[in-house]
Amino acid sequence: MTKKNVISENGIRRNPPQKKGLLQRYAAAPHIVWSVLFIIAPLIFVAYYSFTDADGVFTLANISAFFTEKYLIIFFRSVKLALIATAICLLLGYPIAYFISRSKPKTQKVLILLLMLPMWMNFLIRTYAIMVLVQDTGIINSFLGKFGIGPIHILGTEGAVIIGMVYDYLPFMILPIYSVMSKLDNRLIEAASDLGCNGFGVLRKVIFPLSLSGVISGVTMVLVPSISTFYISQKLGGVDTLLIGDVIEQQYTASNYNMTASLSLILMLILLVGLAIVNHYSDGDGGGMMP
Amino acid sequence: MKKLSSVYIALILVFLFAPIAVLIFFSFNAGSSTSTFSGFSLRWYLELFRNGEILDALKNSLILAVASSAIATLLGTAAAFGIHHMKNKHLKNGVMTATNIPMMNPEIITGISLMFLFVFVGGLLGLQTKLNFWTMLIAHITFNLPYVILNVLPKFKQMDKSLPEAALDLGCTPMQSFFKVQLPAILPGVLTGMIMAFTMSLDDFVISYFTSGVDFQTLPVLIYSMTKKSVKPTIYALSSIIFVVILALLLLSNREKSSDERLEAKRLKAEKKRREAIIKAQKSGKAPKQPKREAVYEAKAPRRSRSYLNKIVAVCCAFAVIVSLCVMLGVYSKNTITLNVYNWGEYISDGSEGSLDVNKAFEAYCANELGMKVKVNYVTYTSNEDLYAKLSTDAVSYDVIIPSDYMIARLASEGLLAEIDFDNIPNYEECISEDFRGLYYDPEDKYSVPYTYGMIGIIYNANVVSEEDIGDWDLMWNEKYKGDIVQFNNARDAFGTAFYKLGLDVNSTDVADWERGLAELKTQKPYLDKYVMDEIFNMMESGEAAVGAYYAGDYLTMLDNQAENVDLQLYYPDNTNLFIDAMCIPASTQNKSLAEEYINFMLSEEVAIANAEYICYASPHSVVYNSETYKEDMGEEAIEILYPKNFNFHEAYNSNCYKDLDADTKKLLNELWENLKISN
Numbered sequence: 001m002t003k004k005n006v007i008s009e010n011g012i013r014r015n016p017p018q019k020k021g022l023l024q025r026y027a028a029a030p031h032i033v034w035s036v037l038f039i040i041a042p043l044i045f046v047a048y049y050s051f052t053d054a055d056g057v058f059t060l061a062n063i064s065a066f067f068t069e070k071y072l073i074i075f076f077r078s079v080k081l082a083l084i085a086t087a088i089c090l091l092l093g094y095p096i097a098y099f100i101s102r103s104k105p106k107t108q109k110v111l112i113l114l115l116m117l118p119m120w121m122n123f124l125i126r127t128y129a130i131m132v133l134v135q136d137t138g139i140i141n142s143f144l145g146k147f148g149i150g151p152i153h154i155l156g157t158e159g160a161v162i163i164g165m166v167y168d169y170l171p172f173m174i175l176p177i178y179s180v181m182s183k184l185d186n187r188l189i190e191a192a193s194d195l196g197c198n199g200f201g202v203l204r205k206v207i208f209p210l211s212l213s214g215v216i217s218g219v220t221m222v223l224v225p226s227i228s229t230f231y232i233s234q235k236l237g238g239v240d241t242l243l244i245g246d247v248i249e250q251q252y253t254a255s256n257y258n259m260t261a262s263l264s265l266i267l268m269l270i271l272l273v274g275l276a277i278v279n280h281y282s283d284g285d286g287g288g289m290m291p
Numbered sequence: 292m293k294k295l296s297s298v299y300i301a302l303i304l305v306f307l308f309a310p311i312a313v314l315i316f317f318s319f320n321a322g323s324s325t326s327t328f329s330g331f332s333l334r335w336y337l338e339l340f341r342n343g344e345i346l347d348a349l350k351n352s353l354i355l356a357v358a359s360s361a362i363a364t365l366l367g368t369a370a371a372f373g374i375h376h377m378k379n380k381h382l383k384n385g386v387m388t389a390t391n392i393p394m395m396n397p398e399i400i401t402g403i404s405l406m407f408l409f410v411f412v413g414g415l416l417g418l419q420t421k422l423n424f425w426t427m428l429i430a431h432i433t434f435n436l437p438y439v440i441l442n443v444l445p446k447f448k449q450m451d452k453s454l455p456e457a458a459l460d461l462g463c464t465p466m467q468s469f470f471k472v473q474l475p476a477i478l479p480g481v482l483t484g485m486i487m488a489f490t491m492s493l494d495d496f497v498i499s500y501f502t503s504g505v506d507f508q509t510l511p512v513l514i515y516s517m518t519k520k521s522v523k524p525t526i527y528a529l530s531s532i533i534f535v536v537i538l539a540l541l542l543l544s545n546r547e548k549s550s551d552e553r554l555e556a557k558r559l560k561a562e563k564k565r566r567e568a569i570i571k572a573q574k575s576g577k578a579p580k581q582p583k584r585e586a587v588y589e590a591k592a593p594r595r596s597r598s599y600l601n602k603i604v605a606v607c608c609a610f611a612v613i614v615s616l617c618v619m620l621g622v623y624s625k626n627t628i629t630l631n632v633y634n635w636g637e638y639i640s641d642g643s644e645g646s647l648d649v650n651k652a653f654e655a656y657c658a659n660e661l662g663m664k665v666k667v668n669y670v671t672y673t674s675n676e677d678l679y680a681k682l683s684t685d686a687v688s689y690d691v692i693i694p695s696d697y698m699i700a701r702l703a704s705e706g707l708l709a710e711i712d713f714d715n716i717p718n719y720e721e722c723i724s725e726d727f728r729g730l731y732y733d734p735e736d737k738y739s740v741p742y743t744y745g746m747i748g749i750i751y752n753a754n755v756v757s758e759e760d761i762g763d764w765d766l767m768w769n770e771k772y773k774g775d776i777v778q779f780n781n782a783r784d785a786f787g788t789a790f791y792k793l794g795l796d797v798n799s800t801d802v803a804d805w806e807r808g809l810a811e812l813k814t815q816k817p818y819l820d821k822y823v824m825d826e827i828f829n830m831m832e833s834g835e836a837a838v839g840a841y842y843a844g845d846y847l848t849m850l851d852n853q854a855e856n857v858d859l860q861l862y863y864p865d866n867t868n869l870f871i872d873a874m875c876i877p878a879s880t881q882n883k884s885l886a887e888e889y890i891n892f893m894l895s896e897e898v899a900i901a902n903a904e905y906i907c908y909a910s911p912h913s914v915v916y917n918s919e920t921y922k923e924d925m926g927e928e929a930i931e932i933l934y935p936k937n938f939n940f941h942e943a944y945n946s947n948c949y950k951d952l953d954a955d956t957k958k959l960l961n962e963l964w965e966n967l968k969i970s971n
Contacts, residue, residue, distance in 0.1 A: 023465050028373025028386060031366055031436065035389040038433045042404030043392075045411060073969050096303050099296040111300065113541050116490075118307050120537045121314075123494050124514045125530050128522055129310035131826065132317070132326050135835045137854065139313065153774070155835065156821040170307065220395065228397030231496070231515075234780070238821045242968040245399055252403065252501070253676040254961050255683060261407070264400045275395055 046268075049261030062262035071247070071263070078244040081158060082226035085165035086173075089222045090215065092166070093173035097214070098207070100174075101181035112178065115171050123168060127235050130164055131155060134236075156238025164232040165222075172221040180214030181207070220275055228267065311534060318527035324852030325524060326833040335528040338643045342525055343651060344669060348513040349529065352493055355424075355509060359431035360488035366432070367439025367488075368481050372469070374440070375447040394437045402501030405430045409502065410684050419688045419879065422504030422681075430502040431495065435488035442484035446477035505631045505681075505689055508670045516636035516671035520845065521828035525643070627664040630885055633678065633689045635872070636671040638743075640901035647901035653892050657885075665885065674781065682707055688879040690886040696871045697783075699739050700732040700951040708738045709876045715887035716740065718894035726940050727911040730871065731950060739873035740890050741911040743903070744940075745933070747784070747868045748843040753858040755837040763864045764792035766838055768811075773818045775837035777830060780822035782964035783949060784868070785812060788840055791866040791947075798950040802959060809963045813970055822968075828852075831859060842870075844908035847929050861932060869944045871911070909933040 053059045065071065100111045118126065133139050134154040141151040154160045184207065192206045208215075230245035237243075244267055251260040314325075318336070322329035339345060370390075377383040393401050406422070409429075413421025450473065458468035474481075496511035503512050514526055632650070642648030650667040657665040672678045675698040682689070682702065694702065702708050713719055719740060727741045749766055760769055767776055767788060779785040789811040790797045795804050820836050830836040831849050834857045846861045853859050874893065876886045892898060896914050900921050903910035907929075915921055922930055952960065 023469070024373060024376035026373065027369045028377065031370030031373070031390075031440075032386055034366065034433070034436070035386070038405065038408070038429055039389050039392050042401075042408040045407035046400070046404045049407060070965060070969055092303060095296075096300055099300055102296075110545070113545070114304060115307070117534075117537065117541070118311060119490055119494065121311055121530050121534060122496075122511055122514065122526075124496055124511055125314060125522070125526060126310050128325070129314040131829060132313050133310055135326070135830070135833055137833045137835060138326075139309075155830075167306070167310065170303075224395065224397055228399050230399065235826060239816055239819045239968075242965075245397070246968075247965065248399055248403070250961075250965070253674065253680055254957075255676070255680050256958075256961070257407075260403060264403050268396055268400050271397065272395060 043268075046261045046265050049258050050265045051262075053258055062258045063266070065259065066263060066266050071244075074242055074247055075244050075267075077241070078227050081161055081165070081241075081243065082223055085162050085169070085226045086219055086222045088162065088166050089170050089173040090219065093170055093218065094177060094215070097174050097177035097181055097211075100178055101184065108182065112175070115174055119171055124231060127164055127168065127232055130160075130167060131235055134160055134163065155236065156241075158237070158241055160236040160238075161233050161241050161243075164236040165226040165229065168232065169222040169225055172225075173218040176217040176221065177211055177214040180211045184210055216278060219278075224271060224275075227271070311530075314527045315531045315534065318524050318531045320524050322852045323521075323523055323848065324828070324832050325522060325527065326829040327852055327854040329852070334644070335524040336532075339525050339528045339532075341642045341648070343648060344641055344671075345510070345513065345525060345529060348508055348510040351507055352509040352511070355427060355431055355507075356489050356492040359428055359435055359492045360485050362428075363432045363435035363439050363488050364481060364485040367436050367484060368443050368477070370436070371440050371443035371447060371477075372473075375444060390437050390440050393434045394441075398434070398495075398497035399501075401434060402430070402498040405433065405498070406501045419881070420504055420506070421684070422502060424504070424507040426502050426504060427499060427507060427509075430498050431492045434495070434498060435492055438487045438491060439481070439484035442487065443477055443480040446480035447473075450476045505633065505670055506629070506668055513636070513671060516673050518673045518825045519635055519842075520637040521825045521848065523637070523643075627666045628882060628885060629666050629668050630691070630882055630889060631668045631670070631689045632691045632889070633670050633672060633681075634693045636673065638671070638693065638872075638906055639669070640898075640905035643905075646905055647897065649893070649898055649901060652898065653889060656892060657888075661888070663885075667889075682877060688881060689877050690880045690882050691874055691889050692877055693742050693872050693874050695949075696730070696732040696873070697949045697951045699873060699875060702875070702877075703733065703738050704951070707878055709878045709880055709883060710737045711740065711876055711890070712883075712887060715884060716891040716894065718891050722894050722899070722912050722914055724911075724913045727871070730944065731948070732871075733873070739875050740894070741871055741873045742893070743906055743908040744869065744871040744911055745908040746843050746863060746870075747787070747840055748846060748861045748863050748932075749838065749840050750831055750846050750849065750859055750861050751839075752831070752834060752837040753860045754856060755834075761862060764788060767840060768792070768815050768818065769838075770818055772838050774820050776815070776818050777821050777823045777827055777836045777839035778812075778815065778819050779840065780824050782960050784840075785822070785964070785967075786960065787868050787949065789815075791864060791868070794866070797868070797947070798952065800953060800956050805956070805959055805963055809967060812967050816967070816970065832857065842908065843932055844906065846932065847907050863935065866947055869940075869948055871944070871948075907933075 050062055051058055051060065053061065066075075100108055103111070131138075135141070136151045136153060136155070138155075140154075145151060154163070188206055188210070189202055192202045197205060227243075228245045228248075229243065230249045233241050233243045233246055244263065248260055248263045248267075251257075251263065317325050317328065319331050319333070320328050321332035321334065370386075374383060374386055377386070405426070409426045410421050454472050454476065455468045458472040459465070463471065494511070495509075496515060499509050499512050500515060503509065510529075514522065517523070517526075640646045640649050642651065650669050653667055654665055657663045672681070675695050678692060678694055679698060679701070682692075683705070699708070713736075723741055727744075728736050733739045749764070751761070751766065755775065756766070756772065760766055760771065766772075767778070769776075778788065786805070786808045787797050789808040790799075790804070793807060793811055795807065799805070821830070823830065823836075823839065827836070827839050827841050828845070828849055831839060832852045833854050843861060843863070846859065850859055874890050876883060876890075880886055893902070894912065896918070899910065899912045899915050900918055903912070903915050903921060904924055910916055910921075916934060925933070
């Protein structure tokens with residue numbers, strides 16, 4: 001569009017472009033102000049508390065405390081469990097996203113609604129219900145018992161925590177992958193098979209690369225809450241499943257705000273750097289959250 | 292392949308819905324357990340509708356979700372519009388990065404960082420209450436915004452660029468071009484964004500936990516505060532109802548859509564017929580009847596239905612905003628006085644099972660006797676430390692709190708408690724006997740009125756544990772029951788068990804004592820199944836665990852719910868903790884005389900009995916423990932457990948209670964507790 005006002009043939013004067021520019025220029029302004037006030041500023045406070053002690057004097061003690069054996073063990077345990085849970089979510093979620101995206105549009109809609117339905121139930125209560133499900137006398141073990149198996153001791157182990165994470169966050173893996181796959185051009189797949197690709201080849205060379213952006217947002221959306229959870233490990237975990245989220249929460253209830261802040265800061269930086277690297281190499285702008 | 296995929300999808304759905312099936316199943320439990328089923332009943336559904344606390348929390352959650360998702364949708368859609376048209380690449384990238392932060396950042400960090408901000412800014416402004424409804428609303432809008440923006444932005448990208456330009460060329464103002472052309476194109480994204488924001492807000496626990504204040508408690512925060520007592524099936528009943536309602540709504544919207552589609556198909560068919568008729572008529576040489584109007588109708592029909600949809604959505608949004616604004620104003624209506632009461636979860640008679648709803652009764656009492664319109668705002672916490680964290684940052688202002696003894700000592704020494712004017716509490720003189728006065732935490736009886744007390748006992752399953760192993764604390768360290776023992780999941784109580792076992796002073800300031808305690812707990816760790824709080828109810832009732840220490844009153848609850856093959860018993864070790872929870876008034880109270888009125892009300896006979904029967908802990912109220920009705924209601928066995936014979940409370944309490952530890956010891960305890968948790 002030209003910048004000058006133009007009188008069109010029938011004599012109607014066009015609206016002056018700078019007025020349109022005004023609306024477009026300032027539409028994001030409230031959001032920018034909001035982001036600065038409530039996203040950026042709070043993080044500055046986290047940084048401030050990380051580098052000061054209870055009296056407000058500058059110190060590095062809170063930061064260096066993280067790099068002691070105690071916290072490193074907990075941190076790596078959190079990373080390990082979160083990675084396992086994310087991998088399981090991906091293995092379970094990827095095929096289901098694929099299957100759903102290949103079914104009839106109407107079935108697709110119903111299945112996606114069904115996948116989202118558990119998210120409407122309270123997260124704490126769902127986790128609580130898993131506890132009832134997996135305990136030694138729970139439903140799963142009574143069922144297995146009928147076949148003479150078990151009881152398998154699950155509650156209180158790392159396995160139970162992983163089950164909890166997979167259960168709570170699986171929909172977050174499926175939805176973004178599905179969202180990308182449902183937009184996939186069917187003709188590409190047909191072309192690939194016409195050109196001699198076998199089923200696995202199509203998956204490896206066509207479908208997977210095209211759905212990568214969905215996979216990355218799925219992985220992010222499962223990994224981040226898993227790594228920082230404290231409720232799941234509290235309810236389903238046992239004597240050896242303290243996670244970094246638990247420690248942060250404990251420091252908060254012990255009113256040790258400086259340590260709370262420093263642990264938060266380090267966890268955040270590690271996650272943000274890690275995710276930035278992944279995003280950089282995937283050069284996608286992330287799949288949409290939703291169909 | 293097709294079959295395989297259906298089976299696979301079915302299996303995943305079973306996995307996702309199994310826990311939900313479990314909770315629906317147990318919502319019909321006749322007993323109060325969530326792990327052993329003792330018969331079908333609808334009692335929890337009836338109770339749900341009598342339970343003001345849960346319904347209030349549900350209402351709060353809905354208000355917050357509607358308000359935050361509506362505001363986030365407005366802000367976010369405008370932002371997406373602006374971002375889409377942004378020319379400056381750096382600015383655009385910067386804004387997108389900031390937008391993504393709440394999604395990339397763990398919730399716990401978002402929550403904590405906002406809490407820091409609110410407390411700091413509130414301090415600068417000198418606010419009495421630094422965390423309240425508004426801070427929670429801001430927090431929820433903040434984490435909802437990215438969901439809206441990330442759903443709307445792609446729709447702008449997909450939209451044909453020439454569309455808005457065409458609209459402008461055809462004489463639309465920019466506003467008209469936005470509302471008539473662009474908005475319909477992005478509407479699906481806006482709606483999904485809004486629905487996601489609503490869902491996230493409704494289900495959010497972590498961020499709410501850190502930013503919630505005194506005046507506004509949402510359902511997830513309420514549920515989390517039930518950590519000392521067990522989660523009741525009432526919550527399951529509520530979840531089941533929510534589940535059924537959502538399911539029905541989804542099915543209905545699906546059916547409506549498909550019936551719309553059917554109508555559309557019918558219309559098209561009719562149109563086609565008409566057109567054929569016209570063509571036929573034309574062919575036969577007769578002039579068609581007003582063919583032009585038909586054509587116009589054809590072109591307009593789809594647009595009309597779309598603008599109809601727009602109107603519905605617009606009306607819904609407007610309605611949501613208006614309702615939420617009204618309610619927000621309602622929260623702050625000035626005619627009623629709000630009394631903020633902060634208590635442990637499930638620590639007051641709440642009207643369930645035909646009992647007295649104490650807070651409602653107090654409101655009625657104020658209205659009838661005092662001619663005052665009072666609203667009791669009852670909020671619950673998880674632990675003394677949780678209470679302290681909220682009080683010490685000055686984040687909130689309460690009128691009545693009910694902390695435990697050692698916390699009262701700490702609060703009083705830090706000047707956080709107000710002196711109670713006992714002239715306003717006439718019931719105190721006759722109800723609270725000498726036994727419960729002048730205790731260490733309040734030697735001059737200035738700050739507190741005892742509410743309930745209890746002891747820690749060892750609970751065991753007699754079908755698993757053999758008689759000869761019983762006795763003192765050794766049972767908790769018995770290798771024979773490896774994997775069947777549960778220990779407290781809080782530092783003070785866990786170290787307490789070790790100290791009593793070793794015969795140490797639980798209030799020792801000697802580092803060596805604490806190291807010994809840690810060593811003792813480390814030897815116990817291999818035998819443990821789990822560190823527990825409220826999970827102990829489930830685990831003992833179902834037989835998952837066989838030995839565990841807990842508050843004696845809660846044993847009575849477990850006893851009611853034990854599974855068939857479980858036989859729970861309790862005994863008191865020679866030395867064990869006694870605790871008192873007492874009512875206090877924080878120094879920051881806004882309504883001191885009303886708070887005293889409330890405390891006095893809590894001491895009146897009927898109310899005190901109702902509370903004692905509900906909580907199941909021992910009552911320091913002389914009228915209660917001498918009351919025949921109370922003894923009858925509780926049963927002989929319960930009375931024997933709660934009030935052991937030949938027992939001098941004053942003496943036992945003074946030698947075994949927890950006192951407030953000094954700052955260094957507290958820090959040490961914290962560190963040792965962490966060490967224990969990560970040791971192998």
